[in-house]
Amino acid sequence: MRRVIPVLLGCATLGAALGWVITRPDPLEQSYGAGLTPDPEAGALVFAAGGCVSCHAAPESEGEEMLVLAGGLPFPSDFGTFHAPNISPDPTHGIGDWTLPEFARAVTRGVSPEGQHYYPAFPYTAYQHLAPQDVVNLFAYMQTLPIADVPSLPHEVGFPFNIRRGLGAWKVMFFNEDFVLANASDVEVERGRYLVEGLAHCGECHTPRNALGGLEQDAWLTGAPNPSGKGRIPGITPAHLEWSKADLVEYFTSGFTPEYDSAGGEMAEVVSNLAQLPESDREAIAAYLKALPGG
Amino acid sequence: MHLTKSITAIGIGAAMIATAGFAASHSEKAASDAVNARHAQMQLIAYHTGILGGMAKGETEYNADMATAAATNLHAAAGFTPDTLWLEGTEQGAVEGSRAKAEIWSDSEGFSDAFMALETASADMIEAAGTDLDALKAGMGAVGKACGACHDDYRGPKN
Numbered sequence: 001m002r003r004v005i006p007v008l009l010g011c012a013t014l015g016a017a018l019g020w021v022i023t024r025p026d027p028l029e030q031s032y033g034a035g036l037t038p039d040p041e042a043g044a045l046v047f048a049a050g051g052c053v054s055c056h057a058a059p060e061s062e063g064e065e066m067l068v069l070a071g072g073l074p075f076p077s078d079f080g081t082f083h084a085p086n087i088s089p090d091p092t093h094g095i096g097d098w099t100l101p102e103f104a105r106a107v108t109r110g111v112s113p114e115g116q117h118y119y120p121a122f123p124y125t126a127y128q129h130l131a132p133q134d135v136v137n138l139f140a141y142m143q144t145l146p147i148a149d150v151p152s153l154p155h156e157v158g159f160p161f162n163i164r165r166g167l168g169a170w171k172v173m174f175f176n177e178d179f180v181l182a183n184a185s186d187v188e189v190e191r192g193r194y195l196v197e198g199l200a201h202c203g204e205c206h207t208p209r210n211a212l213g214g215l216e217q218d219a220w221l222t223g224a225p226n227p228s229g230k231g232r233i234p235g236i237t238p239a240h241l242e243w244s245k246a247d248l249v250e251y252f253t254s255g256f257t258p259e260y261d262s263a264g265g266e267m268a269e270v271v272s273n274l275a276q277l278p279e280s281d282r283e284a285i286a287a288y289l290k291a292l293p294g295g
Numbered sequence: 296m297h298l299t300k301s302i303t304a305i306g307i308g309a310a311m312i313a314t315a316g317f318a319a320s321h322s323e324k325a326a327s328d329a330v331n332a333r334h335a336q337m338q339l340i341a342y343h344t345g346i347l348g349g350m351a352k353g354e355t356e357y358n359a360d361m362a363t364a365a366a367t368n369l370h371a372a373a374g375f376t377p378d379t380l381w382l383e384g385t386e387q388g389a390v391e392g393s394r395a396k397a398e399i400w401s402d403s404e405g406f407s408d409a410f411m412a413l414e415t416a417s418a419d420m421i422e423a424a425g426t427d428l429d430a431l432k433a434g435m436g437a438v439g440k441a442c443g444a445c446h447d448d449y450r451g452p453k454n
Binding site for chain 2: 261
């Protein structure tokens with residue numbers, strides 16, 4: 001017994017140390033974006049495709065006001081209620097004093113400038129795929145937006161989910177760096193994959209989650225219960241949706257379904273974002289969806 | 296004397312119940328007719344939008360005359376006077392098949408503005424549809440936006 005205790009203690013210490021190491025937030029990449037020239041106009045399209053306003057605009061705002069990214073929208077979940085933060089260029093309440101490497105780490109790795117993990121309500125597991133040039137352009141564009149002089153609302157999350165370090169373990173389990181569609185058959189599908197799996201983060205709503213909130217990649221884009229508790233978000237693989245490529249493109253452009261009903265709820269906002277993109281991007285998204293298994 | 300009074304009271308009571316019953320069934324029919332007529336209006340809108348959409352998608356060949364006719368009818372259907380269609384008491388839950396939110400009546404100004412957006416978009420579409428396919432395609436966005444914006448605020452979830 002005397003021999004066992006030190007071994008057990010040793011194991012526990014080693015385990016804790018290992019746990020501490022693997023849950024550690026990613027370090028800053030100081031040279032991120034070096035040599036890239038920011039293009040804020042191109043950043044506006046990244047901003048639209050990324051759907052930033054859908055979550056970060058103040059609730060109930062419309063039109064131009066939506067560019068004031070004051071945050072505040074609540075996201076109820078099984079783990080508590082998250083609130084979208086202020087990401088306007090306000091130096092105190094927003095991201096006005098962030099550096100590009102800090103911004104890039106926040107968006108693509110889910111780590112705050114203070115070195116804390118973000119909750120995955122922020123879709124960084126999708127944004128990880130962003131090309132550095134897109135991040136640089138997005139950062140430049142967001143600095144041109146109006147300032148919102150209001151503090152972010154705190155998340156209402158209870159124990160143990162309020163321990164941010166635990167999100168490091170979540171990331172170990174669910175931050176999968178590979179694309180779900182492993183092989184893109186051509187350049188258009190590849191662009192569509194970048195948009196669907198990355199920038200436009202379609203899987204966040206259209207893919208079901210496991211008990212810990214991780215996306216079930218085996219059931220990619222096959223539909224999921226609506227987190228609001230009412231109804232279901234539809235599956236959008238060819239097995240679930242028999243729309244033609246032209247039907248999909250029209251839906252992303254005007255919001256019309258093949259029956260000429262209109263997109264509703266959150267999808268109406270997604271359509272108003274996608275409608276701002278070049279038609280080739282909407283075609284690429286459609287091509288990607290048609291390339292998913294089940295077609 | 297007592298008996299006469301009682302009989303009279305029963306008679307009046309029965310008559311009142313019968314009248315109320317008739318009134319109720321009458322307004323029930325009127326309400327469900329109004330909902331059906333609204334659905335017919337929406338169908339007319341969808342049908343003509345579909346003709347334009349088919350051309351926009353390249354499923355049917357662009358034809359300026361047909362496109363103009365579709366846009367003209369779409370505009371006419373969008374311009375129906377609301378008084379006969381959006382009767383009070385015909386919201387979702389009150390009448391079977393209705394998905395009308397109570398906000399249509401509590402915020403009637405907003406609802407009328409939302410419908411006006413479709414009247415404007417469809418009026419522009421008459422011009423665009425007769426011009427060329429690119430103009431038609433561009434016009435679809437505004438029509439879709441008008442439909443979606445109104446549905447978002449004033450249409451309830453699927454029954």
